[in-house]
Amino acid sequence: MEQKTHMNGLYLYSRYERFWHWFQMLLISILIVTGLEIHGSYSLLGFEKAVHVHNFTGITWLVSFFIFIFWLFTTGEWKQYIPTTKKIMAVVKYYLVDIFRGKPNPVKKSIDAKHNPLQRISYLSVISLLLPIQMFTGILYYTYNEWQIWGQNFLTLRQTALLHVIVSFLILSFIIIHVYMTTTGHTPLSYIKGMITGWEKEKL
């Protein structure tokens, strides 16, 4: 693919990808806020409304996630998520030590490799493990009344709910670290700007 460059920047994220990212951010935020209310952690919207919003948002997310997967495979972008151990220790060392010494990120971004090895592994596990588990248990939870007709006895309601809660905590923890990591670019806001405009400035 032709690499667009401009003013030391790279055009890394296409319009759909950016839209998807922020749309997903919105959906997941709503799901976490309403989900914790349904879980009984606090009272905000009111239980009934929280359930309704949660279900609606969850199904919206599921449908748009399928569109995202379709996009991943038709554009070949799935290759961005192939895990690699190459340079992974260097990246780990960078975030643990070198970043404090002002050393540059050992992995340069390019249009064919937007993610460093650590990102690849963490994003892959989120996309292929955490989110599918969450969607699976969410759908099961939502369709609880059909279980008998389907003969679903793989999970009980209690186990389904338990898994749904555990994974939501994992996703929430991931988001906290993910958001922080976006401040480790050239300037604290450069990665975030990149996800808004598509153009990302690399450290010189």
Place this chain on the structure above:
Amino acid sequence: MKNKTFIMLFSTVLGAWLSVWQSDLCHAAQMGNEKRQTTTDHSKHKVLQQEFSTGDDITKACLSCHTETDSQFHKTIHWTWIAEEGEKQLGKGGDSLNNYCISSNKMNDKGCSKCHTGWNAKEGEVNCLLCHSQKEVNWDETFEDFRFFKEEGDDESKALAAELQGNIHKAVTDIGLPTRKNCGSCHFFGGGGDGVKHGDLDSSLTHPDKMLDVHMGTNGGNFTCFRCHSGKLHNIPGRIYSQKAYEDRRSLVEDDTISKITCESCHTATPHKENAKMNDHTDKVACQACHIPDFARVNPTKMSWDWSKSGRLKDGKPYKTKGPYDKENYLSIKGEMKWEKNVKPEYFWFNGSMSSLTTKDVIDPSTTVAVSQPNGNINDPDSRIFPFKIHHGVQPYDLEYKTLLAPLLSGKDGYWTTLDWQNALQKGMDFSGVPFSGKFDFVKSTFAYPTTHMVMPKANALACTECHVRTNSRLASFGELYMPGRDYYKEIDFGGWILVFGAFAGILLHGTLRFFSGKRK
């Protein structure tokens, strides 16, 4: 196969997603006042224009046209007071007892027979007017007075007799389908007084507001009892001891010949807005559980009755005292009792059938004896979580035979006259035909009544968080059921929050280090 599952799942998901957009198309049927049509005017029937001096004569007149009614009626529990359940003879005419007035001693306690549907208990004819006359008459008194004045023969007495006969004539010719008042004349006063027994049935339902009962409310549906308890051949549907009120769960939408006795008969199993989460509850939660937030909202109901405290005297005489709601809380002849209003029900699994004890059942006096309790459990697909009134009693039992005892209460040998337990129990058990060792003590008991009337308008149904809440959930005792909002694992939540706050702490540390190392540079 895999494809099919996928298509099914996908279409379910898509369908659910799309239906969220749909507006509610299913409006609740408007419940207007229904004017029942009648094709006869009973005041024009010659046979009813005769002079009546006994109840049986009236019934014979009724039967001259309604030829099959008595033979039909004699087979119903309203007449027999007996419900067979296997070996057990349940019912007031059988061996049943409760923890209110305990027993009718196989209908030998005349005080109980006031509510029997005959003119003179099971002797003679059925009293058709009890249920069908729109005029209320104290029949025993009226006939006695009528016969007395007629025999006297003087002018004044003749005039009085004519007036009484006029009242009889009005009652005999003002005939219709039973009203709430007709049914209520017995069922509102179960246990010997207004609202004693049920909690969801008392005289406030004669002319209720729709806030008290949305169906029966005179400004609501103005339903009569038989609008739901619509019988055939004088068999009135409703739960009878262990016997369920309904045969199947279908609605009139599926089969228009079924009885209308359940909520689902008219409202179906998915009564809420399409796609509403509440519809997903109907497999486990009865309509009543949410739509009857509390009972005894206008008149109080009796919640406990301790017979062991009875028999105290003041100045050598029986006495009574009044407590809250201006209701008697102590009577020498009955013992100590508590009344309550706006009572929150207790909830149990219920498949529509109750287990109740008889004078012949052996009890365990070391426990609280469940004289009547709901049948059902979480694994029974016919069971729903259902609201109940639980009446707590303390009542006599046989120390030797470990059976509950049925004292005779009214009459000259009854406990209410003699205040002599030994004698009243012996008399009562003789009538009941069950042996009594002569040694007795008192045992704690409970009696469960399903709460199904006093349904509030839908806006007043319970909020989700009455049950889906961590503390004080109405369903706190339903531990085997997983309920979001109520249930959580402390360990999982603790671990989860440790993870979340650990992540926060980590980024805070990392960020601080970055900040200062950047400055140093």
